[in-house]
Amino acid sequence: MSTLPGDVKDRGLADRGKQRIEWAAKEMPVLRLIREQFIRTQPLKGIKIAACLHVTTETANLAITLKAGGTDMVLCASNPLSTQDDVAASLNVHEGIPTYAIKGEDEETYYRHINTVIKHGPQITMDDGCDLVSTLHKEYPDEYLARVICGTEETTTGVIRLRSMEREHALRFPVLAVNESDTKHLFDNRYGTGQSTIDAIIRSTNILLAGKNLVVAGYGWCGKGVASRAKGLGANVIVTEVNPVRAIEAVMDGFRVMPMVKAVQIGDFIITVTGDLNVINEEHIAHLKNGAILANSGHFNDEINIPAIADISTSRRIVRDFVEEFVLNDGRTVYLLADGRLVNLSAAEGHPASVMDMSFANQALGAEYMLKHAKTLEPQVYTIPHDIDQEIARLKLISMGIEIDSLTPEQEKYLASWESGT
Numbered sequence: 001m002s003t004l005p006g007d008v009k010d011r012g013l014a015d016r017g018k019q020r021i022e023w024a025a026k027e028m029p030v031l032r033l034i035r036e037q038f039i040r041t042q043p044l045k046g047i048k049i050a051a052c053l054h055v056t057t058e059t060a061n062l063a064i065t066l067k068a069g070g071t072d073m074v075l076c077a078s079n080p081l082s083t084q085d086d087v088a089a090s091l092n093v094h095e096g097i098p099t100y101a102i103k104g105e106d107e108e109t110y111y112r113h114i115n116t117v118i119k120h121g122p123q124i125t126m127d128d129g130c131d132l133v134s135t136l137h138k139e140y141p142d143e144y145l146a147r148v149i150c151g152t153e154e155t156t157t158g159v160i161r162l163r164s165m166e167r168e169h170a171l172r173f174p175v176l177a178v179n180e181s182d183t184k185h186l187f188d189n190r191y192g193t194g195q196s197t198i199d200a201i202i203r204s205t206n207i208l209l210a211g212k213n214l215v216v217a218g219y220g221w222c223g224k225g226v227a228s229r230a231k232g233l234g235a236n237v238i239v240t241e242v243n244p245v246r247a248i249e250a251v252m253d254g255f256r257v258m259p260m261v262k263a264v265q266i267g268d269f270i271i272t273v274t275g276d277l278n279v280i281n282e283e284h285i286a287h288l289k290n291g292a293i294l295a296n297s298g299h300f301n302d303e304i305n306i307p308a309i310a311d312i313s314t315s316r317r318i319v320r321d322f323v324e325e326f327v328l329n330d331g332r333t334v335y336l337l338a339d340g341r342l343v344n345l346s347a348a349e350g351h352p353a354s355v356m357d358m359s360f361a362n363q364a365l366g367a368e369y370m371l372k373h374a375k376t377l378e379p380q381v382y383t384i385p386h387d388i389d390q391e392i393a394r395l396k397l398i399s400m401g402i403e404i405d406s407l408t409p410e411q412e413k414y415l416a417s418w419e420s421g422t
């Protein structure tokens with residue numbers, strides 16, 4: 001029996017996890033460059049990090065990079081269903097990074113794991129969805145909270161929660177909103193969520209998307225990605241929105257836009273990706289098309305009112321991996337994927353490594369930046385400096401073998417001046 005710290009499903013999966021982590025590493029050249037730099041400069045030497053992230057092959061590469069930079073880190077899952085058990089095992093066994101994550105863990109275990117990483121006494125928090133930071137503030141206001149110097153937050157929903165903490169003067173340390181970097185949301189949210197959400201729907205249902213009506217709720221960064229990828233596969237995409245600007249954007253991108261109550265009547269697939277609550281609610285469930293398949297790719301599993309579906313169901317059963325069938329009391333059948341949790345991370349493998357390369361370059365350089373500047377920062381939400389964002393894009397282009405032009409001195413002067421006109 002191993003005495004390694006951590007709580008994973010099966011340490012015997014470690015070798016398989018290591019192979020898959022190495023596979024992802026091939027697509028993460030920017031993070032590799034940062035790792036090489038971190039080995040030389042040791043920017044996180046002796047610093048304790050508690051990370052609450054989706055435990056995937058890409059996150060493993062981030063953890064390995066942070067460790068190379070000198071940190072003493074622990075990791076837990078940011079979602080009960082997104083953990084890749086072989087990756088968690090490999091981090092524990094091969095990388096010596098205590099990891100507390102088991103795919104399918106119940107809520108009690110999920111929070112026990114978060115509490116365990118908090119008791120590591122982190123100086124930096126690295127969060128995805130703000131569960132770590134909010135637990136730290138609510139349950140450890142003195143002992144552990146006081147030790148934290150700064151944090152980083154990965155996703156849109158986490159940033160929304162942090163801004164709410166900032167508004168209420170509840171936030172006690174500065175946090176970097178990684179999501180707000182251009183090299184994060186423009187790529188990870190759009191191309192990553194776009195591809196992996198469709199991947200998850202295909203893996204779990206194996207249904208042809210061509211010719212189907214596919215409803216995307218929310219035309220934000222993630223929704224744009226899902227809609228465009230579904231369109232590429234031949235689906236008739238319908239968008240629902242509450243923001244008029246985003247709705248016009250969807251119309252001009254060639255999608256039909258209508259209220260959810262109408263969309264549910266014709267949707268074969270309905271995918272929520274809003275970060276909002278009860279986007280599919282009782283009034284929509286009442287009109288769902290028979291056979292509709294529901295999935296969520298937003299952060300929390302409350303975009304689809306699952307209890308309301310259960311309440312009017314006469315039976316429910318698992319019919320395929322990650323597919324639950326509900327027979328409603330009027331005879332209609334509807335299917336829910338992955339318990340309404342982030343479908344791309346639950347029923348597939350999450351974002352491909354190439355986009356996470358940029359997101360996690362932001363995490364690694366962001367942690368270094370926040371630590372270096374923490375003394376001058378207020379307990380607020382910050383964005384990464386523009387030059388770091390640009391540098392990540394520059395390195396990514398170099399890794400792709402793509403060259404671009406630079407401004408000439410004459411153009412620089414022209415673009416900075418106001419005198420010249422017609």
Ligand SMILES: NC(=O)c1ccc[n+]([C@@H]2O[C@H](COP(=O)([O-])OP(=O)(O)OC[C@H]3O[C@@H](n4cnc5c(N)ncnc54)[C@H](O)[C@@H]3O)[C@@H](O)[C@H]2O)c1
Pocket residue numbers: 155156157158185188189193217218219220221222223240241242243246273274275276279297298299300342343344345351
């Ligand atoms: N699945 C993933 O791997 C992944 C990756 C990144 C972000 N996320 C999560 O996805 C969610 C969306 O992120 P984003 O970056 O696209 O956010 P965003 O703010 O860019 O877009 C969200 C959109 O949803 C719309 N919206 C809100 N309530 C709505 C409603 N009731 N009906 C229809 N539209 C509604 C908003 O107007 C907005 O346009 C967040 O929860 C985020 O944390 C998931």
